[in-house]
Amino acid sequence: MNDKQHLLLMLMKGYLRKNPYAVFSYTNAALLYGTPRWDGEGQSEIHTVQLSKKFVNRKVITHIHPHFSQMEIRGFKVVSLIDLLTEICLYDTAISAISSISHHLHNNDFTIEEILSYCEQNKWKGGIARLRHYLRFASVNDESPLETKVRLKLYEMGMVIPKQQIVIFCRNGKNYRVDFLFLFRGRKVILEADGLIKYSEDVNARSAERQRESDLLNEGYEIMRVMNSDLDNNRFFQQLDHYEIPHRRYFGRKIEKVHY
Secondary structure, eight states, X not given: OXXXXXXXXXXXXXXXXXXXXXXXXXXXXXXXXXXXXXXXXXXXXXXXXETTXXXXXXXXXXXXXXXXXSOEETTEEOOOHXXXXXXXXXXXXXXXXXXXXXXXXXXXXXXXXXXXXXXXXXXTSTTHHHXXXXXXXXXXXXXXXXXXXXXXXHHHTTBOOOEEEEEEEOTTSOEEEEEEEEEETTEEEEEETTTTGGGSSOHHHHHXXXXXXXXXXXXXXXXXXXXXXXXXXXXXXXXXXXXXXXXXXXOOSOSSOSOX
8 A cells, every 4th residue: 555545544534533424435445446537536535425415526426335345454444446446337437447447457456257256246236237348348458548548449439459568579689569559451550559748758768769669660660659638639530540540340349338
């Protein structure tokens, strides 16, 4: 447990002493578990409401009770991680839910089998059908919420499915791992889902990235970079069109179903 989580726990514990009937939103539980949040990520706020009401947090409506579940951290009962994911599936967006599941799969916090077992044991609980459905779209290879968002956007737009987290071996002896790789019509197009953000402050990292890009270009790869802002406007579609990324023949399952 890091300092931020410990501080949040202590604040929540202190609040409960004075307000024993308080209900905490899952934003708090998400912070405790380091679960990615698209709405206000990183804010150590305490959100509470009385038992008889639901809590409205921006676009989110939730009513989670951290003190009814099995898990206990430093004497304070909180929801288990899979309980938290079930709440996110039920009350948050598909993107947030699948990002959260993928994040914890990547971190080996649980396995797909453990989630399926939980679903089987709690099949009548609210949110289980969504959890089971969203699990189909989660990926252990997603290293960041942005990668999940890009991958789902590609799927939703009907583009061909790229290979993910592929290691490319160069003739100069170096090898590089790329986020996504499209192979079609003799072309090799790399899609990096972090843009230049993580290289913007560190001079050495920027230099290493330029060398990496040069090596990959020399091997005949094309490189497309996507930032989070590109997904909120038409630029991502324009990039895919520019690189002539083909559509797949069948679109497959809908990420969000009408009925669960």
